[in-house]
Amino acid sequence: xxxxxxxxxxxxxxxxxxxARDRTFLEPGKPLGAVLATSRxxxxxxxxxxSEHQVPVVPRGGGTGLAGASVAGDGAIILSLAKxxxxxxxxxxxxxxxxxxxxxxxxxDRAAREHxxxxxxxxxxxxxxxxxxxxxxxxxxxxxxxxxxTRDSALGLEVVLADGRVLxxxxxxxxxxxxxxxxxxxxxxxxxxxxxxxxxxxxxxxxAGPPATFAAEFGSLRDAGxxxxxxxxxxxxxxxxxxxxxxxxEAINDLRNFGLEAGTTAMLIGQSDAxxxxxxxxxxxxxxxxxxxxxxxxxxxxxxxxxxxxxRRMAYDAKERLGACLVExxxxxxxxxxxxxxxxEAAAARHxxxxxTVAHAGDGNLHPVFIFDRGSAEPPAEVWAAADDIFTHALxxxxxxxxxxxxxxxxxxxxxxxxxxxxAEVQRGIKAVFDPLGILNPGKAI
Amino acid sequence: xxxxxxxxxxxxxxxxxxxARDRTFLEPGKPLGAVLATSRxxxxxxxxxxSEHQVPVVPRGGGTGLAGASVAGDGAIILSLAKxxxxxxxxxxxxxxxxxxxxxxxxxDRAAREHxxxxxxxxxxxxxxxxxxxxxxxxxxxxxxxxxxTRDSALGLEVVLADGRVLxxxxxxxxxxxxxxxxxxxxxxxxxxxxxxxxxxxxxxxxAGPPATFAAEFGSLRDAGxxxxxxxxxxxxxxxxxxxxxxxxEAINDLRNFGLEAGTTAMLIGQSDAxxxxxxxxxxxxxxxxxxxxxxxxxxxxxxxxxxxxxRRMAYDAKERLGACLVExxxxxxxxxxxxxxxxEAAAARHxxxxxTVAHAGDGNLHPVFIFDRGSAEPPAEVWAAADDIFTHALxxxxxxxxxxxxxxxxxxxxxxxxxxxxAEVQRGIKAVFDPLGILNPGKAI
Numbered sequence: 001x002x003x004x005x006x007x008x009x010x011x012x013x014x015x016x017x018x019x020a021r022d023r024t025f026l027e028p029g030k031p032l033g034a035v036l037a038t039s040r041x042x043x044x045x046x047x048x049x050x051s052e053h054q055v056p057v058v059p060r061g062g063g064t065g066l067a068g069a070s071v072a073g074d075g076a077i078i079l080s081l082a083k084x085x086x087x088x089x090x091x092x093x094x095x096x097x098x099x100x101x102x103x104x105x106x107x108x109d110r111a112a113r114e115h116x117x118x119x120x121x122x123x124x125x126x127x128x129x130x131x132x133x134x135x136x137x138x139x140x141x142x143x144x145x146x147x148x149x150t151r152d153s154a155l156g157l158e159v160v161l162a163d164g165r166v167l168x169x170x171x172x173x174x175x176x177x178x179x180x181x182x183x184x185x186x187x188x189x190x191x192x193x194x195x196x197x198x199x200x201x202x203x204x205x206x207x208a209g210p211p212a213t214f215a216a217e218f219g220s221l222r223d224a225g226x227x228x229x230x231x232x233x234x235x236x237x238x239x240x241x242x243x244x245x246x247x248x249x250e251a252i253n254d255l256r257n258f259g260l261e262a263g264t265t266a267m268l269i270g271q272s273d274a275x276x277x278x279x280x281x282x283x284x285x286x287x288x289x290x291x292x293x294x295x296x297x298x299x300x301x302x303x304x305x306x307x308x309x310x311x312r313r314m315a316y317d318a319k320e321r322l323g324a325c326l327v328e329x330x331x332x333x334x335x336x337x338x339x340x341x342x343x344x345e346a347a348a349a350r351h352x353x354x355x356x357t358v359a360h361a362g363d364g365n366l367h368p369v370f371i372f373d374r375g376s377a378e379p380p381a382e383v384w385a386a387a388d389d390i391f392t393h394a395l396x397x398x399x400x401x402x403x404x405x406x407x408x409x410x411x412x413x414x415x416x417x418x419x420x421x422x423x424a425e426v427q428r429g430i431k432a433v434f435d436p437l438g439i440l441n442p443g444k445a446i
Numbered sequence: 447x448x449x450x451x452x453x454x455x456x457x458x459x460x461x462x463x464x465x466a467r468d469r470t471f472l473e474p475g476k477p478l479g480a481v482l483a484t485s486r487x488x489x490x491x492x493x494x495x496x497s498e499h500q501v502p503v504v505p506r507g508g509g510t511g512l513a514g515a516s517v518a519g520d521g522a523i524i525l526s527l528a529k530x531x532x533x534x535x536x537x538x539x540x541x542x543x544x545x546x547x548x549x550x551x552x553x554x555d556r557a558a559r560e561h562x563x564x565x566x567x568x569x570x571x572x573x574x575x576x577x578x579x580x581x582x583x584x585x586x587x588x589x590x591x592x593x594x595x596t597r598d599s600a601l602g603l604e605v606v607l608a609d610g611r612v613l614x615x616x617x618x619x620x621x622x623x624x625x626x627x628x629x630x631x632x633x634x635x636x637x638x639x640x641x642x643x644x645x646x647x648x649x650x651x652x653x654a655g656p657p658a659t660f661a662a663e664f665g666s667l668r669d670a671g672x673x674x675x676x677x678x679x680x681x682x683x684x685x686x687x688x689x690x691x692x693x694x695x696e697a698i699n700d701l702r703n704f705g706l707e708a709g710t711t712a713m714l715i716g717q718s719d720a721x722x723x724x725x726x727x728x729x730x731x732x733x734x735x736x737x738x739x740x741x742x743x744x745x746x747x748x749x750x751x752x753x754x755x756x757x758r759r760m761a762y763d764a765k766e767r768l769g770a771c772l773v774e775x776x777x778x779x780x781x782x783x784x785x786x787x788x789x790x791e792a793a794a795a796r797h798x799x800x801x802x803t804v805a806h807a808g809d810g811n812l813h814p815v816f817i818f819d820r821g822s823a824e825p826p827a828e829v830w831a832a833a834d835d836i837f838t839h840a841l842x843x844x845x846x847x848x849x850x851x852x853x854x855x856x857x858x859x860x861x862x863x864x865x866x867x868x869x870a871e872v873q874r875g876i877k878a879v880f881d882p883l884g885i886l887n888p889g890k891a892i
Binding site for chain 1: 468512537538539540541562583584586590593594595597600607611612613614615617618619620621622623624625626627628630631633634635639651654675678681683686720721723777778779781806809810811834844845846847848850851852854857861864865866868869872873875876878879880891892
């Protein structure tokens with residue numbers, strides 16, 4: 001690693017430790033060191049050295065992952081891309097930007113908005129997570145019910161391969177089918193196929209005004225789920241459609257008292273950013289009433305809207321105050337959302353586990369958060385048993401283990417249930433094409 | 447091939463010949479036979495036999511390809527999926543369908559519309575092309591300026607691999623990040639990685655009413671290009687935005703006289719299917735006037751609209767009357783659309799070649815069609831020279847060789863210019879994972 005300038009390589013174990021973790025409870029091993037790359041050349045140097053010495057490399061961005069993909073093990077080199085923060089180009093005419101992986105997601109969005117554009121993907125962590133991390137996990141977010149996930153905004157990539165070669169994938173154009181879709185292959189591959197050092201991303205026209213927002217309270221989760229189905233079926237095209245269960249609402253209410261009513265079992269928050277958004281929000285309000293909402297209100301001011309969305313964005317922090325968290329991420333076909341919610345409640349009761357659920361309801365993507373004693377190094381057996389029930393049920397309903405957080409380390413134990421042996425073999429084959437020595441983030445994703 | 451029932455295997459050379467071609471001028475070789483598969487099991491049987499005997503297999507759908515991807519060579523087995531036409535499932539609640547590869551694209555769209563939904567991708571050939579072929583080429587179309595290409599509607603696939611194993615990729619859910627994106631890898635791979643035997647595709651809410659449509663005539667192609675940029679930058683989100691040059695308009699006018707004016711150099715046809723579509727169409731009309739249109743009209747009736755769109759859909763047939771056609775498919779960043787149009791005109795003049803261009807202008811995707819003497823087996827040297835100029839210029843402008851037709855055989859000679867050696871090597875590596883014997887559509891796509 002002598003080829004890297006001073007200050008780019010950290011070896012103090014106490015310092016390294018903070019680079020070895022993500023937002024899960026998982027304990028890292030003892031990595032060799034951490035490289036703070038500032039350029040593509042630093043990444044090339046690191047990968048050549050790692051290949052030569054057959055040392056595992058764990059790439060990372062903001063460290064906000066919820067599945068352990070950037071938790072570093074013994075003897076690994078941590079490769080942080082967080083200092084590669086240049087927005088190399090932003091073209092309003094072509095509605096694209098070329099960015100380095102360390103750019104904070106919200107920063108790109110802000111830069112785009114100066115030109116009347118936006119960067120659509122907005123994982124809940126978007127104020128602290130990086131584009132590189134978003135690409136590595138194919139992050140979703142609140143707006144993706146209308147605008148799609150990170151994959152849908154990724155046009156092309158610059159990638160450093162395991163042996164230090166530089167690969168350019170994709171394009172700057174809206175469409176393109178030259179060769180296999182390598183861009184799509186890297187998105188969501190959790191740093192196991194290469195290290196992304198730049199991305200060409202699609203921007204979109206930002207809506208002209210602020211979105212119209214409604215909130216609805218329900219006495220029954222099933223009613224809330226039915227309202228979501230009805231709203232989507234009515235073609236309302238919400239730009240946000242979030243569901244919070246009672247346990248989540250209580251946790252938020254404890255953190256910031258918003259006057260949670262005794263009979264409220266679920267809250268639905270929805271937005272429309274269409275040009276006729278106010279009318280759409282009122283239509284969604286009516287559909288909620290028709291589906292048994294106990295209270296519905298369309299927000300009358302941007303402040304009120306911000307407060308509502310603020311409550312939702314507070315959900316994870318509120319839960320972290322309750323104890324250690326295992327955050328899950330099942331996604332099911334939208335029509336069975338109520339069934340999945342019922343199954344989560346049943347699993348919580350059956351195993352005596354505390355679970356708070358929020359859902360990107362318009363996508364059928366649920367985040368059951370298992371709360372357990374902060375003293376435990378690992379979730380206790382009953383948490384795993386409840387998670388097991390939930391995953392099994394999600395797959396039976398035609399769902400998937402992970403809608404947007406990725407497999408990382410946490411979902412390895414259930415991976416075979418979903419993917420099957422042929423897919424597993426094919427994926428190992430692909431991995432070997434890009435990383436024959438198996439040094440890129442070993443043990444993650446597949 | 448004895449395992450296949452009677453009637454599924456054709457060996458008469460005259461009959462086979464019609465299965466060995468696509469819509470290009472390319473002459474096929476002498477294939478061994480054609481299998482008309484009616485089920486996944488037929489495909490499995492065929493692939494096992496082909497693997498055992500190391501015989502190349504050329505999968506095909508409707509045979510409407512424009513790049514030679516389904517043109518069969520000497521000694522190959524043609525594997526037609528055209529008889530696998532079942533819509534296995536259509537779920538209005540989840541807005542998905544599970545379809546076999548031989549389903550005609552327009553048939554799926556029609557089936558969806560019975561439930562207030564639509565299947566968005568609509569290549570110009572959608573009345574005769576198949577979902578399988580659309581997936582194999584990642585087909586675009588007229589509506590993809592708003593709704594994305596085939597990839598954006600593909601959620602999961604059932605694929606028979608070269609050795610007959612069955613692989614299931616993807617999901618039924620709106621989001622999902624379990625493992626690598628194998629679905630995306632197969633889409634656009636032109637039958638070189640596996641044979642798609644079913645697809646789970648996303649449907650979308652159909653607009654409530656017919657789209658509002660405008661047509662604008664320009665005396666200058668550059669003005670028309672500038673109008674497109676201005677319309678997109680104004681956030682109009684057209685659901686269709688097509689540009690036809692003078693040569694194309696003349697060819698269409700010859701076929702069906704629509705009163706083409708002497709001074710008209712380009713026509714722009716645009717639609718909005720938004721709920722306030724009429725207002726948007728009028729806004730687009732104004733923008734055209736501001737950008738020098740000589741005549742603009744918003745359509746006043748569905749009949750008038752149908753006639754206008756009919757003119758556009760007639761473009762390819764009109765050109766085929768002029769001679770043999772080489773259809774190209776460059777895509778450039780939208781802002782340089784006028785430059786690309788100018789470059790095409792210059793190449794036509796420089797090499798004395800007749801080129802008619804239509805463009806999915808909102809995407810920067812241009813189809814210059816080179817007309818040459820039907821007597822020639824191959825386009826003459828000046829056509830290739832002009833094509834060469836156009837591709838070189840497209841790449842210089844940050845564009846790509848193919849926006850939606852694929853590489854097939856026709857674009858092999860330029861592939862290295864765009865992809866570069868690292869990408870080429872990686873793609874060969876991926877191909878080898880899926881098809882180690884190299885029997886799946888050899889010589890195509892990569």
